[in-house]
Amino acid sequence: MKEGVDMLNIVDLFSGAGGLTEGFRYKGYYNFICHIEMDKDACSSLELRNVYYYLKKKNNLSPYYEYIQGKISRDDLYSIIPRDLTKNILNKEISNDTIPSIFEFIDQRLSNNELDGIIGGPPCQAYSIIGRANNKSKKSTDKRIYLYKYYLDFLEKYKPKFFVFENVKGLLSFKDLSGELLLPKIICEFNKCGYEVDHQIVDASNYGVVQKRERLILVGKRKDLVFNNSFFDFLATYVEDAPTIKELFEDLPGIKPGESSKKYCCDVSSQFIEKYIRKENNILTQHAARPHNENDLKIYNLVLKAKKKGKNFRYTDIPEELRTHSNTISFLDRYKALDYNSVSHTVVAHIAKDGHYYIHPDLRQNRSITVREAARIQGFPDDFYFENSRTAAFKQIGNAVPPILSKKIAMAIIDFLGELNNFM
Incomplete structure (x- = not known):
């Protein structure tokens, strides 16, 4: 112009x-x-x-x-x-x-x-x-x-x-x-x-x-x-x-279920992050992990181990004692892990209800992704803040372009x- x-x-x-x-x-x-x-x-x-x-x-x-x-x-x-x-x-x-x-x-x-x-x-x-x-x-x-x-x-x-x-x-x-x-x-x-x-x-x-x-x-x-x-x-x-999830998450500190962090773990080391996601004066916000019950944590562990072997874990693969749903015919991919070496699957508003479809790729963290991680996957810069509750934030992210x-x-x-x- x-x-x-x-x-x-x-x-x-x-x-x-x-x-x-x-x-x-x-x-x-x-x-x-x-x-x-x-x-x-x-x-x-x-x-x-x-x-x-x-x-x-x-x-x-x-x-x-x-x-x-x-x-x-x-x-x-x-x-x-x-x-x-x-x-x-x-x-x-x-x-x-x-x-x-x-x-x-x-x-x-x-x-x-x-x-x-x-x-x-x-x-x-x-x-x-x-x-x-x-x-x-x-x-x-x-x-x-x-x-x-x-x-x-x-x-x-x-x-x-x-x-x-x-x-x-x-x-x-x-x-x-x-x-x-x-x-x-x-x-x-x-x-x-x-x-x-x-x-x-x-x-x-x-x-x-x-x-x-x-x-x-x-x-x-x-x-x-x-x-x-x-x-x-x-x-x-x-x-x-597009870069990989590993590059996208590289400067975000590892946290466990129920934990949060307000400090980056390292300086910006990626051209992509510098261009689209994080400026030098940015402050880390909304990087708080949902708490998960022991049953879900056991399932997440199984799903992620299978993912690392190149397999998408289906609900029917889950041991019966860990299943909480009787439906074994439809929605068999209701648990899904991200792959560090690829891009994410589509983020949708359902993430506001639970994080089962977006399990973090790091087995040591064993949790679903945070609001900030979801926002990065969706391409929002770190200085973009989503108002009100975590549920509201996830819904806003999932519905966004x-x-x-x-x-x-x-x-x-x-x-x-x-x-x-x-x-x-």
């Missing part, structure tokens, strides 16, 4: 804690008119991130670090920042009832300016393969299936230049209530709304994220705008090899829009 060109005004729908948001904050190319999110905990994290960037710009991050270490209260922190700093975060569920007030909120913040883009993705549990199986009995009443229609309402009203719509891979094969594939219908509705849509399955591990995470990305551009190349041609220029990937999506959008004569 040339110097002097205005920032792009964007709206962030279904924001979560701000994984997609984080990438679009990069280099100040984008101006967030608002973030809309129904989860209160996620909104608290979004607000805190606004505070972080404000204080960073002021070159005064010490109050932020004092807060995340518990040295000052939230009220103390917020008393030193402008009142309107977090006013662009709207804690509302998007519905037929709330859309008029949401539009009014956006209109006030936009004033007479144009909205350039919309980013976000509706909650994806209804489309995921596992979610589909769990929700089969209530599919006819599951409103989440058609949440994408609200996205259309925003496109219809504001006619932005582009939109980015992220969702699970399962949407490719998901069938609606009439038994027909839903994705072609969604794309058709976007077309009727005035947008040409390109879509692709993107694996985050191909873009530097230490996680095998395949997601469906749809990018729409307004039909009156002429482009020579696909957005995904530009995104492909940001391909980057990896910021390392979202930064590359944001940059590819700039490259893509750069083809417009009136943009550059």
